Amino acid sequence: MEITLGLAALKLVGYGLATFGPGLGIGIACYGCCMATARQPELQGRLFTNFIIGAALAEALGLIGFVLAFIV
């Protein structure tokens, strides 16, 4: 039994796996930000900052997967 898989063939599969966590994590961060803002409206600026930082960190992981497809 021989299975032949080239490098390029798995690049997009790898990227697909790389977006799983970040996509889900951003959604959960947004959920937390919205619920917290509704509970303490006067903290909306601070909560939004927290959300953006968390989403940016998660997004970076996905984008690194995109970059990795070109430099591998």
Add this chain to the structure above:
Amino acid sequence: MEITLGLAALKLVGYGLATFGPGLGIGIACYGCCMATARQPELQGRLFTNFIIGAALAEALGLIGFVLAFIV
């Protein structure tokens, strides 16, 4: 037994994996936005902004997978 998988054969599989996290994340973000809006209706504009930003960040990860199918 020989299994040959070329590059193109896995592009759509990779994209399919890439939509899993973002698709789920957008739904969770929308859920949070709706529940928070119901709790604090006067914040609906702010909550909607949070939701759109989170959904756009997650959606970008999925769309990058679509773009990657053409440039890899």
Add this chain to the structure above:
Amino acid sequence: MEITLGLAALKLVGYGLATFGPGLGIGIACYGCCMATARQPELQGRLFTNFIIGAALAEALGLIGFVLAFIV
């Protein structure tokens, strides 16, 4: 024994993977919209708008997988 998986053989598998996340996400968004509408019935229009936007974003990811099956 030789198994050859061509391009077409994995298109439907890829699309199947692509519908998992969005399908689940749309359901969660709809769940949130329904629960929020039940809590604040006077906001039903606004909540429905939120739900439709979130569902459209998630649905787009699935439909792009359908399109990708023809252009890859």
